[in-house]
Amino acid sequence: MGIAVRPSHISPPARYIRTPTAPFPPNLCVNPRERNCERARGRERERAMEEEIKAMFNESGFTLDEAEEEEVLRKCFTFCINYKLSPSDLVSSWDVYYLNRLLTESTVQNAEMDGFLLHLQNEVKEAVIKEEPNLHVYSSKDVDMILNNEDEYSKEDDIGTPTHRSNLSPEQSDPMHQTSGKAYSSGKASTLITPFGQRTEKFVVRFSINRQSGGENGKMEHDVESSEDDFIKKVQPHKRCSLAINGTKPEPGCRFMYDRTEDRFNALENRIKRHESALVASGLYEEPVDPTLASQKSIFSVGMICCDGEGHLNDKSILLQSSVEHSSGQCVRLDLQRLGQFSIFPGQIVGVEGNNPSGHCLIASKIIESVPVNALADVFPPPAKKQALEQEIASTDPASSSQELSVIIAAGPFTTTDNLFFEPLTELLAYARRKMPQLLVLLGPFVDAEHPEVRRGSIDMTFDDIFHQGIVGKLQDYVEYLGDAARVVLVPSIRDANHDFVFPQPGFDILPLGIKHQITSLTNPGTFEANEVKVGCCTVDVLKQLSGEETSRNPKDGIPSDRMSRLAYHILSQRSFYPLFPPAEGIPLDLSLAPEALHFSLVPNVLILPSDMKYFVKVVPLGGRIEGEPQAKCICINPGRLAKGEGGGTFVELNYRGTPDSASASVIGI
Template sequence: MTVDNEFRKEVSNRFGSSSSLTDEVYEKIEELKSTFNCSVEDVFVQWEAYNVTEAFDDLELNIGNLSRLAQFMQTSLSSKNIKTTTPARKLKDARVTRNLNHASSPLGATPTHKKRKTEAVASSPNGSGAPSSVPDYSSPTKPTVESHTILETLNDTVRLSEGYVQLQEDASTSIKPFLMIANYDAAKYKFRTMQMKLLESADVLDEQIDNATQLFQDATKSPEGEPIQISNPCLPSQFEVYTCGRIVPDSPAYNLSQSLNKSSLYLETSRFTGIGQRIPLDLTQISGYSFFPGQIVILKGKNPSGSTFVVSEVFPLPNLPSGEMTREEVNQYKELYHQTGLKIVVLSGPYSNSHSLDFSKFESFMIKLNDEIMPHLVICHGPFIDLNNECIKSGSIPLEDDNSKQNLRNLDEVFTKFISPIFKRLNSRILVVLIPSVRDSVATHCSYPQDVFDRKSLGLPKNVHVHPNPSSFSINDVLIANSNLDIFKDIKEVFSPGDNVSSDRFLRVTKHILQQRRYYPLFPGSKNNSRFVQHKDSTLFDGALATDLVDIQPGGSNLEVPYLPLTEVGEIAPDIMVIPSELKYFARIVDGVVTVNPGSYIKHLNEKGNDSGSYAIISVEAPSLDSLEESEDSLFFKLVDKRTRVDFYHS
């Protein structure tokens, strides 16, 4: 089988170009494309899903791994067919007979999109490098990495911060090297959940479109110098007009397990612009785009037939302005840094394996923070006591003392028993910030956005600060934004590469977050983040029996729509944006914003002993008047992205 150059180019755009790809690899991808009647993009999506949910590794693109991918896609397709053909009352029996070792996300799930190393090293049982005649479908072996070894670095030319060098000195004589200020209104998070009203939700969604329209009109003028007029795309027009709306799928029954394509996208207008009507989009005249459900877009085009809006141009929303400092502030912050720089450790839960409540690894890390790392700040994202943990679901709390077990009255006391003592072991000079997760058993809100933990009732020490999810705060001159909801895993794009559209998925999604000015711009949100439940959740639509719901796990985005304004980024672009994801750790710089995903501290789906994940250490150098750029207003741009280093370590 011969593969044409056009197909090779398409594969390179999706998987990352590499001169070492062999003809056999291209032919295997072509075979998968024709066998499963899908596109190259769908094959890539399944390849990423296999890496994340089955292999738990960043595999090489070779014949052996593509053969395993074929079985993974077949299992996924079979799982999807069982959902649609098996009656609800028979699903439980069907699940017993299925091989749960191959349960995976449905066909079309979208984890990360990034350029991979594509060295075509064929795997074979004899290790000769030649492909074996019999495919080896066993799990690929993974090299052992020692704990706390460095995995990857961003901006390695920036000096590594020394940390809290005065950590062991007397607190009354040592210098405090940072000033921390919360950048949110805590009172706005004191709302009651599960009281959403249709009109309130509609007002919030309408406001997102109207705000984007106003931003675009303020930043863009017509050739005559007049504000650009936004028109209703649903009205017939023989000439091009500008319009603003929300990207929506063509079906109201759409869920994130289904695939979208450029023919299945509609544009939803606001009630002010087009009384909320929807119209299908024709994208054949444009190249280089990235669309997803919930995205607010500015389009130029026409509607000649009155039934379809033909898009001729896509306009980006205005970027957020960067932060600035006065000359006095630069000198003040330079003195606060005390020539050691700022050192921040970023972690993301879970902190125990999903089969146990063993936090010994997390406890040992606290000792390492005291003795070796000595950071100024530690940012810990939940979940801490995970609702999906097997011990929590079964109620089997492992305690040596039976009397202590009887005294545990609720999950808050489980947190107090297992987590609070760990933070008390941390040196009181180290500041800690806790961000909740929608899977946290002790969270006040089970929906996004979330209120803070109750620090007093959980028995946390004074150096532990509790912040809502999402939220931002300033430490010295650095504005750090945190959102603990996995947008990188949940978002599914209709993507076409082009000059203004990066082929790096992480870059594209980060760009979307900053332009949409929302930490979680996807709408509707995800149903459930757990791959174990995806083959069961169809029963929720078919009338499930109680026995069918026993294994349903909490998860998904759980968006509290009337309070989505609390999830907006703000009026100023953050300097560092931390958004944890179950996908592989990464750091990207987009429009001057350093975006960090520390990865999971413990890969809770793996067995104990093979559950180590990753964490990040961020070093920020002190600002200097010599290295900063001065604006027209005699202010100085902070340029945090040029003086920030991010190191990822194996946990």
């Protein structure tokens, strides 16, 4: 094959012909020297503006990292050009970004430039929306709606979806649509159908105890809305219950995370002494002695279970640390080979009967895990607590029925992971409006720090604004709807992004709302009395943490004990909301703040322990193992989580009638 050659008579294309009348392109007409001069003048203007930006940063108290100064100034100059900002406006925006991100260093670093750019973009968007309120900024959700031929103005609203906004004013509902990149950016009500709104059954009984209608526990599932003999109706719902808060420490705004080794030592020593006093006061045990001394005869000692290493507790690594008074805080190895069954964990205070023939190992013949019910060293509350009780009881309705209480209990998160619409909470409140319980107990987290949108930092609102608009605003509508008979108790969590990260934890400060008499904030942990029913609450997942640290031996007959009841029994027997020591990773335990807040003297009638483990409602007996010792019972409740991923979770509906055995409860899924 030959090579094709253009014939000589064919002219080249017209665009390649240069005629005298055709001008050169502009960039070819400019003198190269003039072009270089123009570039130099542009670079001088850029340097001048960068120097002005640097001066404004220095004037505002910020400095630039010398190693990254050139790169930071170049990006700041680009931001000024793209968003038409003066150097002073740019530094003012950086000041806002610096405060919102809670940055501690005054050095402007290149690593923060991407986040600062996102902040500037959000500011520009908010300014445009403010100037044109009816402007709709389209997002990926709008594109999905158009492609799926969804009607933006659908009239059929599903309760619990973002379209249900009757309880929020337009000023409250608009910002919630702008908190997430997955939500609509306009002020119009969204018709987005979320996975939570697509569930088939709204309220299904998952588990129940002492329920007159329905089959066996956990086997009867039906819609609670159609139940005509619901046990909640057997207590007059319109009668306001009495409410007394036991203790108010730690207080909001307290100074925390300044604990010392001495504070932790004193808190643990006081726990050991408290158990010693209670066991001796019962008259069933003799005065404890030093377990580290060699003795051929049987001895009785009290101490704390410890592990001799950093690994998991096992039969070979158990130590017993007695009090300073008896053993100067020294530890002795504890041998449990003679015991047919036991259940222990680090931090547990126990009484041990046994002998120590060598002085190096205490061979146990019996372990006393629980303090006798009839021998409490501190039955009477402190004077400050007693005054608070009398003042609160005096302000309540004296005609309220005692020892009868209808309550709905739910634990956060209260919104699904794909949005911040708080749909599960909306449906829970709609259910509570129909059932009208005397008390609604909500336990955190409310603004979950582990929510994907919160962790990404892509929210255009403060955490306090989300809490007040998404949570407190809905609760205020709820109590206004039901009237003065409705009462709500809020218990915070260390996972709340809008609250102090410390344990024990102060309650929320919601006094400016003027609804203190109906919406009450409790400490975490905390106890209260409603219609003389003693209730204890703790939102730290102590059940899950105890489950990971506990070591136990089942009876020789092979009958395993109920694990959930055993874990709850540890809380009651130790008289502590958090008996585990050292604390689990991530728990900000501060024993200098209010160590008495972790301790409770009297066995509560109801103990609420939210956990990621499976929900349950169990009557746990305490005491009565020794002849002549009274027995107490407590209803231990794990309501589960109201929201799980992109779907609904569970909550508990409880009716208490005098004693735990006569109470009835149901775990309801949504």
